[in-house]
Amino acid sequence: MFKTGLALIIIFSLLLANIPLTPAHSAIAPTVEVSTDRSTYSIGDRVVIGVWVSEEASVTIRVFTPAGTVTYNVGAISYGYWHTFTATGLTSVPGTCTVEASASFPGWGGATYTASTIFYVQGPPFDFSLSLSPISKSVEQGGTASFQILVTYSSPAYSGVTITIDVSGLGQGMKWRLGTSDDLYISTSKDTPPQAYTITVTGNARGITRQATAILTVVPRFDFSITVNPSAQTMNIGDKASYTVAVNLLSGTPAEVSLNVSGLPADLKYAFSPQTGTPTFTSILTIDASGASTEANYTLTISASSRGFSKVATATLSVKREDFTITCSVNRTSIRKGQNATLTFDVKPLGRFDETVDLTVSGIPDGATPILSVPSGKPPFTSQLIVKTGSSVKVGEYTVVVKASGKGKTHSSTVSLRIDKMASSLEISVGQGWLGILLEEFEISGIMKPPVEGSEVDLIYQGPGEKTITRKTKIDREGRFKDSYSPDELGNWTVRAMWLGNNDVEGSSSNRVTFQKTSILPAPLSNKMILAAVAALAAISAVAMLIRRRRRIKVPHIKPQLLVCPKCGARVGVEDLFCSSCGEIVREPQPTA
Known part of the structure; x- marks a missing residue:
């Protein structure tokens, strides 16, 4: 058994001797780790990312x-320490971000292992702001103005949050509505008062309210008037007549206006010069x-049209074969009694009229004389009517009519003539x-001019202490008057003359004249000396009369003084030798003694 086990150990050792062995740590599966320097960031922060591998990878x-996915190719890194780098642009949008590291290990046949971590991007609290574009605008009455509502959120992450809009600051007849693309439309009416309005747009979302304002100026709507001059005229067949058409701007921004006329038959041609224009302008209509x-x-209806509305004016036209007209340079005039009125009348032909026209005058008051410089003639001609008024003419308003007749046609011209009282003047001396x-x-x-014989003049004396005394005196045939007055108090006195006037002559008053009363004699002696002086004066006067009679001086005969010119009836002064109106000699010079 022992031999068998030893043999196995030897065989296994030989096998191991032929296999390349990795380091001791590689006997365990490789690992990769990833982390960030913080777990929470604010928008715009940089992120430090670290990666660690157990083997080279x-x-x-x-x-x-x-906001999207960002990829970083770090490449090959060694094992045993943290490899870090700084990343930007990862915190532009608030929310949760995931960092994933993928490591490919060559020592493990390219096996890939991953690791991940998360971090949070903390955005600002929800808020928004509003603005209007443009910030000011003008619109005519009855027109519509548009603004764009611009919304800015505290963070793009809040884009799309619904905002409730309201509009205030509108005037009479104004309405608002929202269109597409955040457009605000404000309409006005023809009754909206022209002025500047502050339009306030209020937005509300998530309990937050924001406002924006703009100025909307409502200006008067475009309007104009049309007038035609003359309002009536007469023309002859074969001639041309012209009317002046005035188109005046009344309000608003002017626009082009076109002119037209109706009411004429086909055989009467017309033309405007110009036919269109921008008010204010004038056009000549030629018929x-x-x-x-x-x-x-014919009744001509002249229309002026612009922007769908029109204004009209009317005039009349009479087409005649042959005729004439008579006109006066004035329709009213006034003079004073004793003066002359001069009126100029023009007689003009219409068409080919070439006959004599006779002039006659009516309506002249009693005591006045009419004289026509040209009583008849072939048009065109001018005649002056001179109305001479005498002293007997009555003050009042008169209608003078000059009638022109020729070739069976009659026309007239009327003038109102007012005859006023004669002016008067008073002069005094002390x-x-x-x-x-x-x-x-x-x-x-x-003296009073003109003299009104027998009239009473008031002499008003004023003395010290505002004492006032009025004395009356009569006017003689030459207009002279006098008074002798002995004031009862010493000091400065004034006197002025006043006349109230009558039916023919206006009243008047003189300037105020100052004089001073002083006493040169003591009171006890004054009466005796005055009596003695009077007696002496009487004696001297008697002697002078006797001497004058003995010399038999012939007193020249004074002819009656004329007050009215015998030729034209105009008033003349008591000292005048010639009439100021016609130059007639009214008085012979008096011989001197």
């Missing part, structure tokens, strides 16, 4: 993350009656002669 590392054959009246000084009396003299 070729290692491949694969990391499975929520060509060269193909017309009959007289008729004087004091030596006798007035003795009598402490002042002479107030004045």
